[in-house]
Amino acid sequence: xxQTIPVQECPGGVTAARGFVAGGRYxxxxxxxxxxxIVASExxxxxxxxxxxxxxxxxxILVDKIQLSRSETCSAVVINSGNANACTGExxxxxxxxxxxxxxxxxxxxEEQVMISSTGVIGQYLxxxxxxxxxxxxxxxxxxxxxxxxxxxxxxTDTHSKETAVQFSLGESMVTIGGMAKGxxxxxxxxxxxxxxxxxxxxxxxxxxxKALARAxxxxxxxxxxxxxxxxxxxxxxxxxxxxxNKPFSENSEEFQLFCAALEYxxxxxxxxxxxxxxxxxxxxxxxxxxxxxxxxxAQAARSVANSNLVKTALHGCDxxxxxxxxxxxxxxxxxxxxxxxxxxxxxxVLNQHYSIVLDEEKAERELAKEEVLxxxxxxxxxxxARFWTCDLTxxxxxxxxxxxx
Amino acid sequence: xxQTIPVQECPGGVTAARGFVAGGRYxxxxxxxxxxxIVASExxxxxxxxxxxxxxxxxxILVDKIQLSRSETCSAVVINSGNANACTGExxxxxxxxxxxxxxxxxxxxEEQVMISSTGVIGQYLxxxxxxxxxxxxxxxxxxxxxxxxxxxxxxTDTHSKETAVQFSLGESMVTIGGMAKGxxxxxxxxxxxxxxxxxxxxxxxxxxxKALARAxxxxxxxxxxxxxxxxxxxxxxxxxxxxxNKPFSENSEEFQLFCAALEYxxxxxxxxxxxxxxxxxxxxxxxxxxxxxxxxxAQAARSVANSNLVKTALHGCDxxxxxxxxxxxxxxxxxxxxxxxxxxxxxxVLNQHYSIVLDEEKAERELAKEEVLxxxxxxxxxxxARFWTCDLTxxxxxxxxxxxx
Numbered sequence: 001x002x003q004t005i006p007v008q009e010c011p012g013g014v015t016a017a018r019g020f021v022a023g024g025r026y027x028x029x030x031x032x033x034x035x036x037x038i039v040a041s042e043x044x045x046x047x048x049x050x051x052x053x054x055x056x057x058x059x060x061i062l063v064d065k066i067q068l069s070r071s072e073t074c075s076a077v078v079i080n081s082g083n084a085n086a087c088t089g090e091x092x093x094x095x096x097x098x099x100x101x102x103x104x105x106x107x108x109x110x111e112e113q114v115m116i117s118s119t120g121v122i123g124q125y126l127x128x129x130x131x132x133x134x135x136x137x138x139x140x141x142x143x144x145x146x147x148x149x150x151x152x153x154x155x156x157t158d159t160h161s162k163e164t165a166v167q168f169s170l171g172e173s174m175v176t177i178g179g180m181a182k183g184x185x186x187x188x189x190x191x192x193x194x195x196x197x198x199x200x201x202x203x204x205x206x207x208x209x210x211k212a213l214a215r216a217x218x219x220x221x222x223x224x225x226x227x228x229x230x231x232x233x234x235x236x237x238x239x240x241x242x243x244x245x246n247k248p249f250s251e252n253s254e255e256f257q258l259f260c261a262a263l264e265y266x267x268x269x270x271x272x273x274x275x276x277x278x279x280x281x282x283x284x285x286x287x288x289x290x291x292x293x294x295x296x297x298x299a300q301a302a303r304s305v306a307n308s309n310l311v312k313t314a315l316h317g318c319d320x321x322x323x324x325x326x327x328x329x330x331x332x333x334x335x336x337x338x339x340x341x342x343x344x345x346x347x348x349x350v351l352n353q354h355y356s357i358v359l360d361e362e363k364a365e366r367e368l369a370k371e372e373v374l375x376x377x378x379x380x381x382x383x384x385x386a387r388f389w390t391c392d393l394t395x396x397x398x399x400x401x402x403x404x405x406x
Numbered sequence: 407x408x409q410t411i412p413v414q415e416c417p418g419g420v421t422a423a424r425g426f427v428a429g430g431r432y433x434x435x436x437x438x439x440x441x442x443x444i445v446a447s448e449x450x451x452x453x454x455x456x457x458x459x460x461x462x463x464x465x466x467i468l469v470d471k472i473q474l475s476r477s478e479t480c481s482a483v484v485i486n487s488g489n490a491n492a493c494t495g496e497x498x499x500x501x502x503x504x505x506x507x508x509x510x511x512x513x514x515x516x517e518e519q520v521m522i523s524s525t526g527v528i529g530q531y532l533x534x535x536x537x538x539x540x541x542x543x544x545x546x547x548x549x550x551x552x553x554x555x556x557x558x559x560x561x562x563t564d565t566h567s568k569e570t571a572v573q574f575s576l577g578e579s580m581v582t583i584g585g586m587a588k589g590x591x592x593x594x595x596x597x598x599x600x601x602x603x604x605x606x607x608x609x610x611x612x613x614x615x616x617k618a619l620a621r622a623x624x625x626x627x628x629x630x631x632x633x634x635x636x637x638x639x640x641x642x643x644x645x646x647x648x649x650x651x652n653k654p655f656s657e658n659s660e661e662f663q664l665f666c667a668a669l670e671y672x673x674x675x676x677x678x679x680x681x682x683x684x685x686x687x688x689x690x691x692x693x694x695x696x697x698x699x700x701x702x703x704x705a706q707a708a709r710s711v712a713n714s715n716l717v718k719t720a721l722h723g724c725d726x727x728x729x730x731x732x733x734x735x736x737x738x739x740x741x742x743x744x745x746x747x748x749x750x751x752x753x754x755x756v757l758n759q760h761y762s763i764v765l766d767e768e769k770a771e772r773e774l775a776k777e778e779v780l781x782x783x784x785x786x787x788x789x790x791x792a793r794f795w796t797c798d799l800t801x802x803x804x805x806x807x808x809x810x811x812x
Contacts, residue, residue: 056736056744087732089745089761122729123763232733309715310807317808323528326493327638330462338462339495355495357529394808395801401716402723402800 006168007262013147013163014039016178017201019243023146024153027134029120029127030082034153036134037079038103039197040142044073044113045239048210050217052234058086059096060116061235067100067115072206074239075113077197078103078135079154081182084193086122086232095126099135106136119156119182119193119233151180154195157400158183162273168262170255173246175202177266183274194221196236196270202259203242208251212260213238220267223299224275224389225306238263275389280396284372285315287388289329291379297334298386301377304332306390315373316392320364322351329377340380346373353380412574413668419553419569420445422584423607425649429552430559433540435526435533436488440559442540443485444509445603446548450479450519451645454616456623458640464492465502466522467641473506473521478612480645481519483603484509484541485560487588490599492528492638501532505541512542525562525588525599525639557586560601563806564589568679574668576661579652581608583672589680600627602642602676608665609648614657618666619644626673629705630681630795631712644669681795686802690778691721693794695735697785703740704792707783710738712796721779722798726770728757735783746786752779759786 015022019042029035049068051061067074078099085092096116104111118126151161165178179198204212217236249255276284287306292298305311308328314321322343330338343351346367349358367373421428425448435441455474457467473480484505491498502522510517524532557567571584585604610618623642655661682690693712698704711717714734720727728749736744749757752773756765773779 052737054733054736055740055742056732087729087744087761092761122732123761232736309803313804313807316804319808323493323638326462326528327460330460330638334461336461338493355493355498355529393804395804397715398719398722398799398801398804401719402725 007166007265008168010165010167010176012165013151013178014180014197014199015144015147016165017176017199017243019043019201019241020199021142021144021146022150023138023142024149024151025134025138025141027138028130029080034149035080035082036131036138037150037153038076038138038142039150039199040076040107041199041239041241043241044075045241046072046204046206046209047074047115047237047239048206048213049235049237050213052231054232056087056232058084058118058233059088059092060085060118061233062093063096063100064115064235067112071112073113074115075109076103076107077115077117077237079117079195080126080131081154081156082120083118083124083126084120084122084233085118085126088123088125091125095128098128099131102132102135103139106139115237117195117235119154119195122232147180154180154182156182156193157279159277162270162277164266164269166262166266168258170202170244170246170258173244175244175246176200177202177262179266179270181270181274183277193231193233194274195233196221196267198236198238198263198266200238200240201243202240203244203246203248204240204259208256209238209240211251212263215260216264216267219264220271223387224271225303272389275391278391279400280394281391282316282394283370283392285390285392286372286374287390288374288376288385289379290376290385291382292384292386293382295384295386298384299388300334301329301332301379302386302388304328305375305377306388309393312390312393315368316394318365318368320345320350320359320361320368322359325375325377336379336381342378342380344376346370413572413671414574416571416573416582418571419557419584420586420603420605421550421553422571423582423605423649425449425607425647426605427548427550427552428556429544429548430555430557431540431544431547433544434536435486440555441486441488442544443556443559444482444544444548445556445605446482446513447605447645447647449647450481451647452478452610452612452615453480453521453643453645454612454619455641455643456619458637460638462493462638464490464524464639465494465498466491466524467639468499469502469506470521470641473518477518479519480521481515482509482513483521483523483643485523485601485603486532486537487560487562488526489524489530489532490526490528490639491524491532494529494531497531501534504534505537508538508541509545512545521643523601523641525560525601528638553586560586560588562588562599563685565683568676568683570672570675572668572672574664576608576650576652576664579650581650581652582606583608583668585672585676587676587680589683599637599639600680601639602627602673604642604644604669604672606644606646607649608646609650609652609654610646610665614662615644615646617657618669621666622670622673625670626677629793630677631709642673678795681797684797685806686800687797688722688800689776689798691718691796691798692778692780693796694780694782694791695785696782696791697788698790698792699788701790701792704790705794706740707735707738707742707785708792708794710734711781711783712794715799718796718799721774722800724771724774726751726756726765726767726774728765731781731783742785742787748784748786750782752776
């Protein structure tokens, strides 16, 4: 589906859509790296969000949930890296609110127009003295070309920044959706945190924006795994400021379907960038389960394979170990008949039905040595599919995550 | 509980109990290593078993389930390493039945008195020509001192064999329970397979033996994880031949409670040996969750922490990263209040309630450098507990599991 929607990729990331500005700078939380970002809309933007389901939720998550209940719109999001403000109790909550107030004051906004986000070390307090200075400095620097600085400022152990944007026609209007994300892994003490910020100039009701986000999130950020660890700070946020002046549309319209598809396109693109940049990764692995009785079972099987350390180490070693894939599908919890399963690597048949092994080890090794590996698993018991993205598991992952905090 | 039960450890493993013989030898499945074992009882022994829940089940599992339905007792178990006879379809099933027939013929037993087990490479056929020769040779060698050879013959990537036994008074009789196990990891292509064989001279009804096994299994082999991958071949088997001539007992008796506790002691001991010997492991990690509202939730939280790659790499690096532990408890799915959680390493307080951090980094590092690390997590919301055992995640794990099959 995402191959056929009429969207055009364009530059600009989180400021590609009209009416958005952004910026990123160093304010003293990390060591000599940009650590503070702001994304802002010239007019209040309708806002939707999804948050981590972890019971241990960082202070900014708790604050944002209150902000969303106070206002349907948001004008600025301030994000810091280097410190997650998680497991910081009462003081962390006070610090989070101070981030809100400082940003609101610097940008002359009502407090309820500000959302916040943090990623980094957990269990440490934010250096509020530096942030109180840094936030107004950054607020004065925002521009329509600040997208890249912002994308850099939210990075932690990411090896490169992650941005994308698309344009498409919605009725008679040209609409843009752009976004930035940070991936899976943090400066020690590490937590796999996913943050994503998406902006669009579409005019859309909040209830529809939230539905579109939830649907796209299910098929993007909820379909990637690096190590199966869910963070205390994960969140994805979408701001829609209406600057494209498209006509209002309803949930049953073609326009809404198109908007959903474009949002899913952007979010899947960001999600794949995160998976490819997983800690220690050398390749992007796509697990494509087809022939399932429904999408939930397809996703469950794909998740099980994508989370398997044994599968991920085998693919790292270019070992066509289809047995580990069979085992991971087998313990995924779905009802399936192993005799019907077929497995392909980048289209190369490895296992046909009834355990008919058609593996050519040399050819398979050549496919697995590529930077992108598509593992297709056909359950042959229905018509539904699901995709999951992950990366290989390497010694470098252990190296990054076993190191001391410093 | 397991510290206070009146059992005495003794040598002899799977032949410690009266009336059992065993042996192990090389028959040509593996390269120059013992690969075939038999455990036998002089008289038919009441048999109970638990099997992998993986939907992809190896041929011997399918055969054993039929055998258990044909007879309440079993006289011999034949086990091979080096080949799992999994994902081998119709031919694999025929081979499995031939293992049964060959063993029955060699030992002059009815076919329904034989159980089988396999562990090793999956997707390859057993070398039946060699097994047909090897099984009768081994059957002629069984002895009451063959326990160690048997324990060696079931090893795959295990670095050492795993045996234990205990004696205890049951009424006026002295009863022995002994066992052997193999652990988590197999020669390439690897599958984390757990096999355990326990023998006892207790006289016990099959229904009670099955209950005792299920209960002990829940707190032993179901409480260890090396990489979270569940094998197609996992099984635990208990044979009870009645040679101790203890008086019959009922489910509500003290005797049954004592038998259950002793069986749990043996199985936990074997389970811990497996976790400690996990692929690439340098230390045994015990996750002890207390203060839970019920045992299920305690186990769920402990499993989540034990399965976390981030926790296991941190402990490998002696990094007192309690934040990752909090996160893993948080996403375990249980209802909990993170503010109430307390964490200790080998008894050393690290985190008190309300995120009060009491971590002394140097002292913590010293505790985490030990060969056994006890991570205590107090949820402070009830009185129930659960233990889980795992090992650290190391570069050596990647090395073992990324290598080519050869």
